[in-house]
Each structure stands twice: as structure tokens, then as C-alpha cells.
Amino acid sequence: MTLRPPDGGSFRFDPGALCLELLLTGGPGPLARFEVLDTPAGLLDWVAASRLEPPSLRLPPVGEGDLAAVREVRDALQRLTVARAHGRPPGAADLAVVNAAAAVPPLVVRMTAAGEREWAPGASVAGLLSTVARDAVELFTGAHAAAGRIRECGGPDCYLLFVDTSRPGRRRWCAMERCGNRHKVRAHRARTQSEGEERCPQV
Template sequence: MTTAEPDPVFRTGSGRLCLDFIRTLRWRGTPQALEELATPKALAAWVHQLGPYDPAQPIATPTPRTLTTAQQTREAVHALLAAARTTTPADCPPAARLLLNKVASGPTPHPVLDETGTLTHAAADPITATLAAIAGDALDLATSPLLPRIRDCANPNCGAWFLDTSRPGTRRWCSMDRCGNQAKKNTWRARHPEHS
């Protein structure tokens, strides 16, 4: 008897759906780059974990073509935000802009209030609806006053971006649980080599 592999656990907490989505390519631009959306099943797991849907709602495994669209959308989001952070959203590569406009034009998840007063979301195709929401979120963020609040994680081995919503605007880590605690441990070890 074989047991099913558990779904991967994806990183969250960036402050925006589109920023969480671009984190699915870890260590971007390095030889250690890791594709977290390597299979259609992984994409379905990401949508199940981070999408706006009821956790009990099943998410069908997408086609390989949908996976390719998702990966291309992620890279277009990254290109748009990189251009917006560096100069202006207008400097986004045309192909990335066109793809994001097309994906964002699709139906997004819609709110549903159930009989218990709980708000959930639904969509005929949860994965493509989530991609539409991600593309729309990226277009909004790239042109919003929040753009200067996108930060690079201070962990040099991380590379994740996050939206700094702290009041003073001094957040340094994509996650205090991961990168922030690791930095504190490294600092402590450097100051106390006798305990290492």
C-alpha cells in the first residue's frame, strides 16, 4: 500500500497575494533557484492553501497548460513589480504587461455568505480565478502608493519581497519566524563563539 505525499507548505505573510505567489520561485536568479510550482498538483496545493476558498472545497488538479500559465503569470508579476520598484510600471516588459492584463480580465473568486454567516469564496475554476486575482493584485500594487513599502528581506539567503505595513516602515524580514529568528541566532553565535 502506498501513502499519498502530503501537500507542500508554501510561504505566506508577505502582505499581498501577488507577493506570496512570486515566492514560489525561491532563490530567484541564483544557482540554487527552486521551483515550488513544479507540477500541476503543486499549483492546486498552493491555491488550496493560499487562495480565498473554503478549505473544505476541493481544488481540481489543473492541466499542464494551466501550470505553464501560472508560472508565466508569476514571472510577469515579478517583472512588473521589479520595473515599478526601479523606475516606473511603464517600464514593465510589454509581453509581461499584456499577459497580466489578459489574466486579470478573467473572472475572480466571488464572495458567498453561507447560512451560518461565514463568508467564503467560490469560482467555477478556482485556479484560473485565483490567477486572475493575483494578476489584478499585482497591477494594483504596481500603481499604488504602497509600492515604496515593498521591501527585500534582509536575509541575504532569502530574496523574498514583502509589503512593510509596520507603522514606522522599518520591517526587515519577510518572516520573523524564519529569517528574523535565523538572523538573531546568527548574531548571537557571532557574539558568543564559545557557545557554537
């Protein structure tokens, strides 16, 4: 997904899972400044940009209650993912929110006469949330090693979370062109300053 932070510019970021893409819409605390789920358009824009397949999901009119439900699940997922990234136990209330969302029937795909995939009629925000919540259950409990590779970006004041899919499992940054390069610049400045101090004649 293409992210456009408030400080300007844009960069590509792949969190590695549908449920983690939902975390890019804002959240509690310092994440509130990124909030986009305060309007139906914000949710629909996220749906169109997400990895949902097929991408052409049509939802009925989205109300304030729908938006509040999406934000509740998103915020619970945010806290659960941060806890997993830092080796902390999950919060019982957050687990209950995600499990309740996953218990609802998810979105359903079907095959068209042309052999293509499409969403079956009856799609709803509740079904969307169930699909996202079930993706989270699979991420956190699946047999693959992804659950042990959930990371938080190492950049200062960067809250992006992702699944480290690199072969060595040493990914530290949301994106090299953003926090990775900023780290390199800071390290270079610190090294240059240190070398300058070493060359400075002692008085």
C-alpha cells in the same frame, strides 16, 4: 504561510498580499530550486495554504497548460515586484502578462443560506489567475501606501518579497527568526572579532 527552505527548518512568513504569496512557489533563475508548480498537487497545496477567502476553493482537473499559465503570471509578477522594490520601471512584457490575466473574469464568492461565504460554481485556473492579477493591480496602483512599501529581504541570497506593513516602515527582513537573526549573529561575530583585534598587543 509556513516556509520550509531546502537548508532545513521552517519559519512563518507573511508577504502581505495574495499576489506576493504566489511568488513563494518558485520562479525563474535561482528561484527554480523552490519550484512547486510543476505538478497539479503543488498548485492545489498553494491554494489551500494561501489567504484566499473562503479557503475551500475547488478547481477542475489541472493540466500542464494550466500550470504553465500560472508559472508565466508568477514569473511576470516576480520581475515586476523586484523592479518596484528597487525603484526600476516595470517591464512592458510583464505588464502585458499580468493585465491579460486580470482581464479574465475572476473567482466569484456568494453567500450561503447559513450566511457564510463560499466560492460560486465554475471556478477555474484562469479565474484564480485573474483574482491574483487583480490583487497585484490593486497592490501596485491602489490609493494606500502599500505600493511604496514593497521590499526585498536584506538577507544575503534571500529573494523573498513583501509589503512592509510596520508602522515606521523600516522592515528589512523576511522574518526576524530567519534572516534577522542571521544578521544579528554575523554582526555579533564581526564586532567580537574587531574587539579582539583591538585588544591584541601590538608587536
